[in-house]
Amino acid sequence: MSIINNINKAFDHRIRLGIMSILMVNEYADFKMLKELLEVTDGNLASHTKALEKVEYIKVEKQFIGRKPNTRYSTTKLGELEFKKHINALEKLINKQ
Amino acid sequence: MESKNYLKDISEIKNLMNKSSRFISLSGLSGILAGIYAIIGAATAYFLVKNSDRGYLILDGYIFKLCMLILALVAILSIVTGIILTTKKAKKQGAKIWDTSSKRLVSNFLIPLITGGTYILILLYQGKYGQTAALMLIFYGLALVNASKYSFGDIKYLGIIDIILGLVAATFPGYGFWLWVIGFGIMHIIYGALMHFKYDRV
Numbered sequence: 001m002s003i004i005n006n007i008n009k010a011f012d013h014r015i016r017l018g019i020m021s022i023l024m025v026n027e028y029a030d031f032k033m034l035k036e037l038l039e040v041t042d043g044n045l046a047s048h049t050k051a052l053e054k055v056e057y058i059k060v061e062k063q064f065i066g067r068k069p070n071t072r073y074s075t076t077k078l079g080e081l082e083f084k085k086h087i088n089a090l091e092k093l094i095n096k097q
Numbered sequence: 098m099e100s101k102n103y104l105k106d107i108s109e110i111k112n113l114m115n116k117s118s119r120f121i122s123l124s125g126l127s128g129i130l131a132g133i134y135a136i137i138g139a140a141t142a143y144f145l146v147k148n149s150d151r152g153y154l155i156l157d158g159y160i161f162k163l164c165m166l167i168l169a170l171v172a173i174l175s176i177v178t179g180i181i182l183t184t185k186k187a188k189k190q191g192a193k194i195w196d197t198s199s200k201r202l203v204s205n206f207l208i209p210l211i212t213g214g215t216y217i218l219i220l221l222y223q224g225k226y227g228q229t230a231a232l233m234l235i236f237y238g239l240a241l242v243n244a245s246k247y248s249f250g251d252i253k254y255l256g257i258i259d260i261i262l263g264l265v266a267a268t269f270p271g272y273g274f275w276l277w278v279i280g281f282g283i284m285h286i287i288y289g290a291l292m293h294f295k296y297d298r299v
Contacts (some may be wrong), residue, residue, distance in 0.1 A: 017106060021113040023143055026197075029117065035116050087110070090103045 006089035008082055012053050015040055015048045020075070020083045023058060028074040049073060061090060120248050122190055122196040124182035125297045128289025131175035136282035138171035139274070156226055186297065198247060204243035209236055231274030234280045236264030249296065255288045 011017050015083045018038045021070050023028050027038075057079030061072050075083070115121070142164045146153065147162050165214030187194045214237020217229055259280045266276040 010282075014109065017110060018113050021110040025114045025118040029197075033117070035194070038115060039149040063195070087107075090107055094103050094107070 006085050007088075007093075010052065010057060011083065011086050013048065015044065015081065016052055019045075019048060019052060019073070020057065023073060023075045024080065024083060028061075028072045030070055030072045031054040034073065052079070098149070111252055114271070116198075118198060118247070120196075120202045120294070122183055122187035122192050122194070123248055123292070123296075124186045125289045125291070125293030125295070127175075127182040128285050128292060130178045130182075130289070132285030132287075132289060134171045134174050134178075135236050135285060136278060138167045139278045142167050156221070156224060168293060178297065187210065197257075202244055204246040205247055206240050208240075209243055210240040213239070227270045227273075230277040231263045231266035231270070234259050234266055234277065236263075237281070238263055251288075251292065255284060258284055259261040279294075 011020060013043075015038055019034060022034060022037055025073055031045070033086075034049075035042065038045065040048075049058065049060070053060055059076050060073050061074075063072070081088055145160055149158070154161060154164065156278050193199075201204055213232060216236070217232050220226065221229065221234070223288045233258075238256045238259030238261075241252050241259065243256075245251070245253035246255060261282040262276045264285075
């Protein structure tokens with residue numbers, strides 16, 4: 001039961017899991033980079049980043065590169081911790097079988 | 098059934114982590130060709146020097162200028178071949194050639210390389226050329242080790258081998274030329290072939 005508890009609902013979606021995976025190994029990623037890697041539409045990606053932002057697993061920074069607005073994402077300490085917990089739980093579930 | 102989904106999750110996570118942080122379209126074949134260019138260049142320089150009046154290299158002769166020209170040609174040819182073959186491979190894999198991961202790879206590779214190249218030129222300008230082969234090997238090796246974090250991890254070992262060859266060349270400057278041939282020629286061919294069979298033939 002305790003293992004199941006560590007499976008995090010916030011990551012229970014392919015795209016949210018994908019966003020976290022990318023941000024774990026990169027200092028930051030911008031919207032375009034996430035979109036290309038995950039092969040999703042703007043609206044779809046925006047709703048999932050918002051969901052992760054809401055639980056404070058990722059940080060959003062808006063800035064300008066020249067005149068173009070640019071949104072970049074990075075993980076928070078909490079997000080990293082929760083993601084690691086989630087992966088450990090996944091691994092344990094797999095090994096159990 | 099559940100665990101199958103979790104396995105898929107894990108492999109997807111690994112795949113995204115790799116794809117987003119490493120540029121893996123480098124072509125092994127271009128390594129082999131770079132090695133061949135280096136050996137042809139070295140052989141040409143060797144015969145030029147041996148057949149000259151002196152039989153050895155001095156800094157202000159025209160033979161020295163020719164050797165520098167050969168070196169530059171080898172470098173340019175290797176870079177151009179590398180770019181062409183890597184672009185081809187990236188296209189085949191449906192990857193982008195100029196994205197965050199390749200930019201990061203190039204900048205991390207170039208920082209030690211340009212530092213080393215500039216340092217060598219400064220030394221040559223001051224008339225000190227005894228350590229040239231050693232310094233080329235050492236800085237190229239450092240550039241590879243640095244770049245390996247952003248591409249195939251295996252490149253690191255080629256870098257370490259080149260650093261060691263460079264340190265040996267620094268200790269025995271008389272063998273600098275031959276160690277250069279091993280480091281830039283033979284090692285490139287061996288490593289390029291290994292990478293080709295490991296990654297190119299997907």
